[in-house]
Amino acid sequence: MTFPEADILLKSGECAGQTMLDTMEAPGHSRQLLLQLNSQRTKGFLCDVIIVVQNALFRAHKNVLAASSAYLKSLVVHDNLLNLDHDMVSPAVFRLVLDFIYTGRGGGGGRGPGAEPSLGAVLAAASYLQIPDLVALCKKRLKRHGKYCHLRGGGGGGGGYAPYGGRAGPACRHAGHPDLLPVPAGPRRLPAAEPPPGPEAAVNTHCAELYASGPGPAAALCASERRCSPLCGLDLSKKSPPGSAAPERPLAERELPPRPDSPPSAGPAVYKEPPLVLPPLPLPFQKLEEAAPPPDPFRGGSGSPGPEPPGRPDGTSLLYRWMKHEPGLGSYGDELGRERGSPSERCEERGGDAAVSPGGPPLGLAPPPRYPGSLDGPGAGGDGDDYKSSSEETGSSEDPSPPGGHLEGYPCPHLAYGEPESFGDNLYVCIPCGKGFPSSEQLNAHVEAHVEEEEALYGRAEAAEVAAGAAGLGPPFGGGGDKVAGAPGGLGELLRPYRCASCDKSYKDPATLRQHEKTHWLTRPYPCTICGKKFTQRGTMTRHMRSHLGLKPFACDACGMRFTRQYRLTEHMRIHSGEKPYECQVCGGKFAQQRNLISHMKMHAVGGAAGAAGALAGLGGLPGVPGPDGKGKLDFPEGVFAVARLTAEQLSLKQQDKAAAAELLAQTTHFLHDPKVALESLYPLAKFTAELGLSPDKAAEVLSQGAHLAAGPDGRTIDRFSPT
DNA sequence: CTGGGGATGGGGCCC
């Protein structure tokens, strides 16, 4: 093949004329270059762009894509993540296209069993992507065979691929900063257009596509396209992708011949060989799976195996992904892995399968998560903590396994398209159990066995879960939140009649209650397709995905900094405006962000209960506490008590802070400088201590301290309250 | 070296 830009380069060199280099042309240089690039691609080395096609991810080099395809060129300029319309390009076709781009050879070279798309589909894709060389090649081959057929209806053979599928134009779902790239067709927010789904749709269909086992009609493609995988289906960009500079389709409706010489094609709708190279799971997970599928201990196994629901909200089918071994990693692959926080190390650590990891994640991908139980150190960072906190949040019953008690994918983020040729026979590996199979069909059959097991398991579990929920047996999940449920029949119930069966929280509408109830689910229904982390809300998962993909749609006009969330931008803008609306009532310090004020307050709190009280008062503007000048006196013991009460209430929201709350309440009595008032406050203080669920001992302590105070020789001033 | 503040990232969750 030729690279147009390389040609230009060469020509310009010629124009420059009499350079020494003219006479030093190295034959085969371009070929060697291509070989190197392709080798690097297969290893993920220096890949700086991900192309998402349906449920397949490909990694490549922007420069190469830009040099080969005018269409891709227009996309890679702005983004590290391209989302191709799989109406136009199926994963299998794109794989061939990518092969061609990197090798100059068509026909795919017999990669993988079956599933080679039709020549017509390749031609259509090449046209769509504006790869003239490939278009010409396809045409040439088609001419040679001299057969034509209509593409419409998906036509021929095993194809079932309708390249233009009645769509108005190429609509690349462009997941980057969409505002930079006009896409006439507009965004297609697949899940939004989606039926309902519960979580299951996004997840299960994802799996269904991955494991589609039989040829399907073109309509199947449309159906599956509507239920795209979470990754390609989600509009991860915040703003609506305005669209790409979608080129006019160079190939208008036209007849395309079938592919007489091609092997029976499964067609894109039955894409069987996802180019995902999913490295094996972290060791702990795999160990979990190596055992015979046990009853999930985290879901209560006592339920009866009820009828299997049509889909599981937890996306267990995502469990089974295919993994193809890639050629052994080059040394630089390893280096890369280490340099990038060692994603490949993580993969290697689980032993034997180091070759699977194709190196680090592409640009734009966050480092892989720290899996619970992984070999990461304790200080590994946020993700690990997230898992921890997540489990804490959802109750101790959930872990130590990965969320949900089962590994759901947890695909290693460095997905890539690999080359199976250089591997042994068992290229298709079942991630949960690690067994290898020589063909996708065999793996498919194997996976089905897993699925049946899982379905039976989850049928029981769900029943148990529902029963537990109905019985109000849920653990005390989460912190904070609405505690206004009130007694049955009370005002709280009138205002918020929808009460959670698992906790006492209540809500104004059933939708919010449903949303809340998901926080009690032991299995979170929305898994991240990149790292496998699961979420209770789709929006949270989407937001999380944006962080993986580096999508920051909210830009600061002043400095250009970008954010994943509008709220962050709002916060950030205060830096430029100098606005500091949050003021510490203890020391007068001003802050642009409320959270920093809160953090600051904690610093005050460290100094003692008074600090805490004052700090909280600072937040709430309560009376009876010093003003910003710090010289105030506690003129209102009731105010101090109110402050203490609020502070203690805040602290008591968390189990671990109950002691601090108690301490605060006890110490509060010291600041009731009028012994008489102090005495009057003792009872409510002690009562509140008890209300908070603090120990009776602590309540007694409050009383005794207060009594001691009241009996003391001098009333106490609040000098201690003033900043030092 | 340490503590505090500024700033940011990510997750939970309610509206």
Add this chain to the structure above:
DNA sequence: CGGGCCCCATCCCCA
């Protein structure tokens, strides 16, 4: 589903 807010954690800078 997005917005908004809360929380926690982290990094960086500076005194």
